[in-house]
Amino acid sequence: MPSETLEKDPILETDFVQEVIRQLRALDTFGARDGMSDHQLLERLLLTRERLREIPMVGTPDAEALTRLRVFYNALAALIERECGRMATPMIQVNAEGFGRVIVSVGKLLVLDRTLRDVHRFGFESLSRMKTEADKQLSVALNILGDHPKAAGI
């Protein structure tokens, strides 16, 4: 996706993508990417078909893959938190074979609980696909919250 397209994309203004940008800046502990614009940061995050082709089918998740995973679920947790008004905490576990589990808890309730496979290949080829997946998972999480508000402490 050329920068000009991404720069004008209205998706950049959505809560989810704004949160993704915040997470990307937060994970950049040493400020190595301070000079990058938001859309430069986002472009690095996307797993385009070309990049995906370069990743072996079987492998150990590298730092980039873990960043893609963390940014996605941290941003999703932040959105859940905003929607329900209670702290939503993500927790991610990945082993060297690229299998793992991600949860997001609100109070004593697991509003999200997913098994991860092929973490080294985790990613989205466009912001719109990432947002679609986030919206889907957000909606499931909010339904779970609606079903069990007491366990969530709401």
Next chain:
Amino acid sequence: MPSETLEKDPILETDFVQEVIRQLRALDTFGARDGMSDHQLLERLLLTRERLREIPMVGTPDAEALTRLRVFYNALAALIERECGRMATPMIQVNAEGFGRVIVSVGKLLVLDRTLRDVHRFGFESLSRMKTEADKQLSVALNILGDHPKAAGI
């Protein structure tokens, strides 16, 4: 604790310690400790005062510390599972500074959720102290289950 004492200790017959032994054998993937008796295995697991003194105050959790942590919480999860009749899944996250979080979930309910500190020094000096702590945490977990059976799927 000399072997003779441990060998005759009735605590060895408790569900918790039996489960600890099972977990120790399960984590021994390559069978390196197949030749060891139960009480030899348990002795290695204990963090006696002498051993604790050798561990620096600040440090990165090593494999032994992570084993002590996993065995304890896996055994606790197995006990929770036996009590409530539903699968109880532990999940442990530890960073290089020895901080982390452990949860045990039953259905969508977090029956245990603890912040970990100084994981490199995690351990118990005796089986009875380990069992006392396990009983305490088990009782809290069962209370949470009693309060939110629907979220746990019971």
